[in-house]
Amino acid sequence: MESADMKQGLIRALITLGVLLILLGLVTGLLVPELANPRMALASHMEGVMSGMLLVVMGLIWHRLNLGSGFMRAAAGLLAYGALANWLNPLLGAVWAAGSSVMPMAGMGHRGTPAQEAIIGFLAVTLALSLLAGMGLVLSGLLRKGPGAA
8 A cells, every 4th residue: 555655746746846847837938038048938938837837747657657666756757847948948047047057049149157067967957867877767667567567
């Protein structure tokens, strides 16, 4: 029963975080013309809405996963971090007028301080790795046969 309660908690958390991220993405869209780099702000707006939808969809299919509780928690954590960082990273670039070293098209030539560029670069790498790992775990949980499998 503990595993079922944990799974339900993760479902609720993923859906709630997804809806919150959609809301944050929509609010970011209102700020696009006000930020130092509107192109990067638009990227943040789109990433917030799309990443929020990803988390909601993950919450809706979570009951079909056949993973141990540790892998299930890891997948949810990786997906949550990746989705939030995917919204935050271009938002930081928009506020700081930075990020061209990592996202040249959205950065439009804007370069921040070395520390700002390093933060944006770190987030870009870690969010990509966490989303890949999280989606890999989800796929393996969908493909495994056994209790809880689709």
